[in-house]
Each structure stands twice: as structure tokens, then as C-alpha cells.
Amino acid sequence: MSAPTARRAELLPRGNKPKNPYWTSSIGFVAPGVLLVAVVLYLPFIWTSWISLTEYNGLGDPEFVGIDNFTAMFADPGFLVSLRNTLFWVIGTILLPVGLGLLIAVLSHGMPNATWFRLPFLIPYAISGVAVGVIWSFVLQTNGALSQALSFLHLPGADLRWLLDGPLNTVMMILAASWQGAGVNALLFGIGLQSIPKEPIEAARVDGASGFTLFRTMTWPMLAPLTTVVVGLAIVGSLKTFDVVWAMTQGGPGRVSETLALTMYKETFVNNDYGLGAAVALFLTVITVLASILYLRRQLADSRAM
């Protein structure tokens, strides 16, 4: 069932005759989704891919230059910093918002008034990004709310320049993003927990399993479908990190906190180098697709075996 050949067969469409009795209706159900994304998202992406092979300033006509943009991209030291920061974001996002989300979901699961306990974590997601950017600037600015609190509590760190020095600023922004994102992950994990059948868990409990062992042997494996969703979204989302950084440091000072999405945006819209920006976008897309296929193929193939 889960042999590599079987997987490959599912990954690539083949011209075999269908045997599924629901063949036509299955096409009908999936078609709206596929068509919508194809027209609104894939077409612009194809345009972007073409632009990456051209020199274009947003006016006039693009001029074909081959792979010049890609060589320029890899030669740029700022690009490498950006790549490193993006990697920080991926690791940080999987550790913090995902880990915290799971913790919150598990702790509050089955608890009376669980919604009230989960609510503080959801509020940040509901607050408009404009206000979130301003608030975190208050918290992290030099001698801001965080520094004041630390010095009030006589803790070290009050002199740190949270947003000015790299890579500290990237770490702090990951924390800010975790504040906003953990609640959503808790919500998704919560749905996963609710859909787990009670009987096997009860049976295991009767057999003497409890606490962490019960979680590790029973709950965690059965949570797999939603874990896949949360981690998959975290990978994709963190590779695309833009809003928080743009609102708080704009990638600076200099370029120390830039991520790939910011590099792409700045090259395109600030420097008017649409070709280079598109090259970064294409690079970003390729690594995101690779990362998600690698991850999803294993996860989804396993979960299908259930």
C-alpha cells in the first residue's frame, strides 16, 4: 500500500482507464477548487516566472536576459543573509507557535470552560495587523515596555536593543509572530483532539496508560491529520514571512532582518527591478514546493493508510 511505487503512481496522473464508480462526480467535486486557483493564482505565477528571465522596471516592455537575474541573486551577499533569516523563521515557527499551540490545545482539552482558557490566545489573531505592528514596536523599542518591565523586575536584558541588532531582532519578531499565531494552531489541534474517538483512549487508560505515555502512544498518532495541517501551514507560512518584518523593521537596520519575501518585495517595488524580484519569488516558490511535497508526501501517505 505504502510502497514507493504506489506513491509515485498517485503523485503523477497516468492515462489509465478509471475504475472508480464515482469517477465523474469526483471530478465534479474537485473541479471548482482546481479551476479557481488555476485562473486566479497560477496564471499570475506563470507571468512572474516569465518576468524572472527578463529585465523590467515596471514600465515599458520586459527585455529577455536569460538567467542573469539568477546569477545576480546568488552573487548578492544580502540574499544569503535573507536566506539564513528565512531558515530561522521556519525553525522558529515550527518550534514556537506550533509547539505552543499543541500545548494549549492539549492542556485545555476536555476542560470545563476550555473556551475561556483558550480565548486569550485567539484574541491576538483577531486584532488588526496595523495595531499589532504598533503594539510590538511599543514593546520592543529601545527602553520600551519590555525593557521597562525587565528593569522593574531587576532582570537582566533591559539594555538590549531588541529590534536594532541582528539576529536578536529576528528572534524577537518570531516571538511576536508566535504571540499572534499560537492560538490558531491551538484551535486546529483542538479540532483534531475532538475528532479522536473516545473508546481506544478509554481502553488504553483502563490498561494503565496515563499522562504523557497515553499522549505519546495514543493521542499523538491519532492527531496526525491535523498535525500535518498545522505543520504544513507553518512551513509554508514561515517561508513567506513578510507582514511582521515589514511592519517592525522593514528588513533593517541595513538588511540584517530581511527575509526572502522581503527581498523579493524590495527588489520589485522599491528598487523597481521586477526581474530580480521575480527570480527571488521563483526561488522561494521552488523551495516551498519542495519542502511541502517532501513533508506532505510522507505525512499524507501515512495518514491514508489508516
Place this chain on the structure above:
Amino acid sequence: MIARKIVLAILGLLWLVPVYLLLANASKLPAEFGNYGLWEPGTLGGLGQNMLDAWSRGKLNSGVLSTAIYAIVAPAIAVVVGAAAGFAIVALRLRNGFFWLVVIFAASIFPLQMILMPLFVGYAQTGLFNTRVGMILVYTVIAVPFSAFVMRNFFTGVAHQVFEAAVVDGATTWRIFWRIYLPMAVPALVAVFILQATFVWNDLLLGLTLTQSAEVRPIVTALSALQSTYGGSTMSTVLAGGLLVSLPTVVLFLATQRIFTRGLSLGQF
């Protein structure tokens, strides 16, 4: 249970600290802002005054209706479209289901900033630019990959016998989808809906790019105008405006919380 409650309560309070700072600083009148410390709260009157100020300066009233339409209609369509795709892949065992899932999900990979310009040109050429239909379309599409991904994985938790039993009863696939799978998936549908509705409500990029008239523009584009470098408002006004605009989504989260606590145990079907 007590230990769990204490841990959650402490974490929760920590999470509310920035929210407190938001309230405290949104309630200081701009002219008095410098007299307060960051941690000190302003006054309730100040909060009201700042909100009124943000409301009238930002002309926030003009965007409310259209934003509400976008935030309700687009995610609603998207959850159904996404659920249909998930249903096709899982329950109907669509051939090459994984491939099609990747096709839909991969669409969420493209950085939004990158497709803005081609989208704008395409919208201008097809007459969708600056129309509510155009905005609903783009928000729906943005929400479909997430929705399909969550719903597909949610449905894998549903035993296939449910589907087979319904077929034996003579139900059509259409009926099985609407009468059995969708109702069963209400918590997941609601979760996807509110997350996407919140995204739409707070979206700035698409609103800025694809609209121009006050009736069609989403509310956050108006809010962000308060922040501009040239003649922008003070931070307390921006915060008060941000708070005001966030109220509906906070209320949405509060109102839908009950649905998650119904304790549906779906795997038992």
C-alpha cells in the same frame, strides 16, 4: 486538572499583556500622550475620543459594509469549495487525489505580494477591477487552498463506512455531501470560516491593489491611511482605530467558541 488550569491561566495572562498595552495606549489623548508612561492606562473618555477621531479621520464608515460582505461571502464559498474537493479526494477516492490536493494547496505557496501586479492588470482588463464581485472572487480563491487542505484531512478522520452505508441507502453523492459530510464537519468548517473571515477582514494588500472607490475598498485600507508618514495621526489614534476595526473579529471569535465545545466525536461514525 488544577495544574493544567494554572499553567494555562499564567500563559493566558502573559498573552494578554500586549492586549493591555494596546488598550492602555489607545486610551491616551494625543495631546497628553507624552505625559504618560508606556504602561500607564489613559482614560475611558480618551479611548472614546480617539476612536471617534479615527472613525472620522479615517472615514472608516465607508468601508464597513463592503468589508462585511467580503468577510462573510468569500470564506463561506471557500469552505464549501474546499470541502467539496476534500470530499472528492477522500470519500469519492478521486484518482490521483494526492496530486490534485497538491495542485490546490501549492497555490497557497505563491507569495501574495508577487501576484499583485499581474492580478491588477488582469482585473483591469476583465472589468473586475474595483468591483465587489472581483474582491469576493479573489478572497475566495485565496481561502480555497487552506480550506481544501483542512477539510481533506478532517475527512480522513471519518470512517469510509459512513459513505458506504449512505450509498446502500440509495443516496446520491450530492446528497451525501450536503446532508452527511458537511453537517458532520461543522466545527472544522466554522474554524476555517472564522480564520479566513479574519484574514479577509484584516487584508490590506489586495484591498489596496484591486480597488479604488470608497464603496468597494475594504476598511483596513482606510485605517492604514492614518499611519502615513506625511501628516499621519499619532499612535494612540492609530491604535484606537485598530481596536475599533478589530472588534467585529473579536466578537466573531467569541460567538463561535461554543461550536467547538459541543464535543462532537466524529471518529465514532
Place this chain on the structure above:
Amino acid sequence: MATAVLASAALALTACSGGGDGGGDPAETTLSFFTDKAAWESSFDDMNDASDGVAPQLDFTGYSDPTAYDAFIKQSFRTNERPDLFTWHTGDQLAELVDQGLVAETTDIWDEAIADGYVTEELAENYTYEGAQYCVPMNVVYWVMYYNTQVFEDNGLDVPTTWEEFIDVADTLVANGVTPLHQMNIIFEFVWFQAILAGLDPDAYDGLSDGSVSYTDPPVVEAMEIWHQMQSDGYFIDPGVETDPQVLLQSGDVAMAYFGTFFTGQLNDLDMVSGEDYGSFLLPAVDGDLPQTPVIVETGPLCVGADSDNEEAALAYSQWWMTTDAQSAWSESRGDVSFNPEATVTDEGLAEITTQATSDDSLQMRRYLEATPNEIYTVASEEFGAFVTNNDDPTGHLQAIQDAADAYWADNS
């Protein structure tokens, strides 16, 4: 392609001077109008009242994100959503649009306005490309020093008239535990570079913009050293402080802030009164022997999209915009200065600044952002941002900017 556009621009001009035989009465027309100054909507509403019956009305669309705005305007020329009228930037950015033939020529309007005394010839240079003018000035901003009068009084300080006095003021403030100056590491990170270099050697400052002077030349290095010293002496607030500058000036957390005259509006919003709570002065030149004091001037254009739906009416509006009536209304609504010397400026402080800046004792110079080619500016803003943040050795930053300049001038000499 280029000839076709030029021809159509010429056609449009003929149509304009022909007295509006191409459409209805311009005063009855509503123009689509776009700007990145979203916060100025109410002032444009006031201008609609002022132009009622005399000139077209504007249908306002404001953008708050300047980057998104620039991209939008450029792309709009690829569609049939061309703007009738829009605000833009002088310098390189306008040159790009002119090169592509996307903005209508305004030479006739300028000639008339200069003849009528609505605008100085000096300003026209910002709008001139290969002998012809494009767009009209929407606004003008003088970069001046704002100060908190109370802080000056408490420390027994007077407004400095020479650079030495200015340094004394700053030293006294530092000695008394007050931070003298505001500074930012994004958006306006370049302003102290321009202020010091223009005041030290205006020719060198000018020469940077056409590549005749290098960023590693002695005057530029000296200007950076002065800036470096000022930062080392504790003249500037930490750039990590993100409180609004107007709030910092109001509370006395900084004694002075070097800003464009648009800052007056932000101070007035805090109920601060010009002349009582705050004042402003022209920053004295670093080199006291200069015949004229350099004043940095920023001007933003109001442009007519070539071949837009209401091109002719938009040109009529541009013409009206420069008149004294229109500019007095604008100045009153914004509480700001005007490029038109005849316009009434109600704010006394600003009126005084205008008089000084336009007098023969002053030398108007373009702001660094507009004077510098975009590709060099991008690198410079990153380098200055890092320099403001870390106050490290300036040499490396200047070299990095010069590398970008070398690359640019090699392609565009």
C-alpha cells in the same frame, strides 16, 4: 513607439491650448485623482470646494503605502485605468515616466505661471526634462529645525544663527541631560547626511547627484565624520525609540527635530501652538563662509496621465492649482507653506520660513531622496540606516554606497 507617444502628447497640448474643443466644460468634469498622501483627503475635499465652478472636481483615492502606490500607478498605464491626475515624486522617478511618455507636458502652463509670478523659476528645474516641463508642483516642503520653546527657555538657550552656536546649544543640552536631536533609522535616515554635507560643501552635495563627486571624496568623508562625532557626543535620541517624533518634541524628550514643514501639521494636531510651544529656524550652514545658506527643498508633483480619459480637464486643473487663489486655499487647509510666493500663509512661523527660504540669502537645494538615482539611493538608505543604528566607522558605509554609484554610472553615464 516613443514618437507616437510624443505626437499624442503634442496633440493633447494643442487640444488644451485650443480652448477645450475636445470635450465639455472642464469645470463640470470630475477627475480621477490618486495620491500616496492618504492622510490629506480632507484638504483635497476643501480644494473641491475651492474649485467648485472654476475648475474640475477631484475623485480622491488615497494610498497609505508609498511602495504599493508607486507600483500601482506604473502598472495602471498598462491598462485602461489610467489616472487623470496623480501625485508623484520628482527626480529619477519622474524621469522614468517622462521617458515612457506617460505624463502630459506642461511647458505652456509653467511659462504662464512663471510670468504671473505664481512660482519661481528655481522650482521649475525640478520639473524640467530635456527643456520641457512635466507636471506641476503639488506642494513644497522646506526642511527646517523645529524646537521646543520651553526646553530652550529652561536651559537658557537662544535660536542659533551659526553652526558654532548650534553646536553650543547641543552641548549645553547634553550637559543638562536633555537629548538635543531626533533621528530615525528608516524613512528619513538620510536627512542628517544631506543637512551636514549641503551646509559644508553645497557643490559636493550637488555633485553626488550626477556622479561628478564620489562618496569617498574628502568633503563627503568630512561630513560623515561630523555626523559620526555628533552621534558619539550623544546629540541624537536612540533610533530604536519609535514614539512619534511630534510626541517626543512635545514632551521635551528631544529638544529639536529636523523635519520638513509638513511637521507643523503634526504638531498642531497635538494642540501645540506655533511661536508659543514650538518654533522653527533654518539650520545654519556648517561652513559659515558660504555666501548663501543651503535650504533643503522637497517638492512633490501633480501629474496628468498622458492619454487619460480627461487629460484636457486635468491640465486645466493643473493650471488652476498654481493660481494664488488655489494656493491660498491649500495653504489654509493644510496649515502648510505653498510654492506660490503670493499665496497667503496663515501660520506666522511658516510664513517667516517661506520668506527666509525664498530670499537671496538662501540657496534652495533638492532633497537627497529626489536628487539621487534610485539604485544608489536604495543602497544609501540601507547604509545610512545601519550607520544611524550602530554609529560605526563611516568609511565602510561610504565605500558601499560608492560601489553602487560606480555600478550605476557605468550603465547610465
